[in-house]
Amino acid sequence: MYNNVIIIGAGGHAKVIADIVRKSGDNLLGFLDDKKEAGTAFFDGFVLGNTDSYREYPDARFIIGIGSNEVRKEIAQKLKGASFYTAIHPTAVIGEGVTIGEGSCVMAKAVINADATVGAHCILNTASVVEHDNLIGDFTHISPGACLAGTVNVGDGCHIGIGATVKNNISICSGVLIGAGAVVVKSIIEPGTYVGVPARKGN
Ligand SMILES: CC(C)(COP(=O)(O)OP(=O)(O)OC[C@H]1O[C@@H](n2cnc3c(N)ncnc32)[C@H](O)[C@@H]1OP(=O)(O)O)[C@@H](O)C(=O)NCCC(=O)NCCS
Structure with a gap:
């Protein structure tokens, strides 16, 4: 149907x-x-x-x-x-135990691995990687090619920029924008924009 x-x-x-x-x-x-x-x-x-x-x-x-x-x-x-x-491209790879909230979209070649939880109205953009046991809040956008290693928590209303990388076991609070190409190696507890390698708070 x-x-x-x-x-x-x-x-x-x-x-x-x-x-x-x-x-x-x-x-x-x-x-x-x-x-x-x-x-x-x-x-x-x-x-x-x-x-x-x-x-x-x-x-x-x-x-x-x-x-x-x-x-x-x-x-x-x-x-x-x-x-x-909930829109899921046929080429997306969705692991066992994954839950995806209503109104979210998972674009072509995105990978969401085992036991990850994705909130409502999220965008998991083209070829993004959300590894096992991630917890992604509502209204968050993971841009094309961004890569979140295992057991990463991302809050609500975040934007992880194109090609950004987040190390495993990191938490990112709600309201954070990670710039294009940034590498997040420490948890982020204050909303704002973070850029660079390693990622640091911008203005
Ligand atoms: C971080 C970001 C939000 C900043 O945007 P902005 O506020 O318009 O900033 P500007 O372009 O005016 O740049 C301001 C400064 O930050 C630097 N900068 C901007 N983006 C940067 C990034 N991703 N990494 C490192 N430095 C960056 C600029 O070079 C500039 O430096 P300068 O003052 O020394 O010249 C934006 O550049 C970005 O990375 N957005 C993510 C876009 C994305 O992923 N889109 C995908 C959509 S699907």
Whole structure:
């Protein structure tokens, strides 16, 4: 049985999710976007309306295809009673004992290893690696090629930048942005932006 799916947002990230929906054999009804007119052609479908029109589709499942963690959270809170879709690309590798929260997406070639837990409305982007026993909070984005070694905890609303590396047994609190290519070797207990090798707090 397939799902009827609506993607919130009509930008680059939404396109990648649309591709996953189709490759999963589900039915993409279209996109909701507050900045594009209903009926606008987008990618391989159409904008159906703005975010508020989600109520017109009680049987659909929704996924928020927007890269900003803050915006995904705002929209998730607004979509009261909606049923969320979890998008998992067929080439993603999901280990035994893994749980993935509603509304999250796991892109092509991502690996989530045994007993890892991923929260709701997360993005595990292309070829990211979330190793065994990781605990990833809600609304967190693991960018393409980022690599989290075993038993890493990442809080809510974090962004681990493209190609960043996090050593095993590290905790990163909520509200942290790890810059592109950074290497995290010590736990982070204060929200903020951290860059470099080893990663240090920026301004
Ligand atoms: C860290 C980051 C958020 C900083 O962005 P910003 O606030 O716009 O900062 P700027 O580009 O103005 O750079 C400020 C300084 O930090 C340095 N810097 C920026 N990003 C850096 C990084 N990842 N590692 C090391 N230094 C970095 C810049 O060289 C610059 O140094 P300078 O003042 O000596 O010239 C951003 O560069 C970054 O890495 N974002 C992650 C992007 C990503 O992963 N995208 C994936 C989307 S799927």
